[in-house]
Amino acid sequence: MTDSTLRAAGAPIGACCPPIVTAALSEQDAEIMAAMFKALADPVRLRLLSRVASHPNGEACVCDIADVGVSQPTVSHHLKKLREAGLLTSERRGTWVYYRPAPGVLASLGAFLADTEKRGESEVP
């Protein structure tokens, strides 16, 4: 996801850039965001994402969060899907791969949803 795409989603990028809100969502931005929402469209993945973000240091490996009721290979599979969608980043350290939320991406998706709701509200007569 590029900075311009993130800005199109109504999100602040870095400390210097104000949010830019676009009334109409472009086809390209819609494709990118739909792929991310698809990765979020699974209850186990949502719980894993929440667990990773809540873990000390804001990162976790499979060994830290394997208690969500599915097997460790399944946890690894879901974390990989979240990484491939650009929602998590990963770093291998020794035996384990550590995951953390990709900076700015969840906030940008959240800002798009909040902005969409706000636009609807602000137009109510």
Place this chain on the structure above:
Amino acid sequence: MTDSTLRAAGAPIGACCPPIVTAALSEQDAEIMAAMFKALADPVRLRLLSRVASHPNGEACVCDIADVGVSQPTVSHHLKKLREAGLLTSERRGTWVYYRPAPGVLASLGAFLADTEKRGESEVP
């Protein structure tokens, strides 16, 4: 989606209630949110949602937003999916069904994502 579920997602409910943030996402809340993200996991639906929210009065019927490159029956199908997921409400007036964002729902999903990102960031040493 109940008020308690929305609050569990880290969202403000109404004017009186502060956001309540939970570190661990429950299985039930994850199921509810995953179904909503599934409805958002389609680029045409995202563009239609954006169009509905951007339309004058914050509502639109199929007749208003049928120019996203798919047939009118397909637009109707996608709007119905968004309504079934709880993201849009609908009201029939005469010939047409008018859609608008369901109050608080997109903002709640957005707050969950923003909060998840924030938790990850705040734990970085």
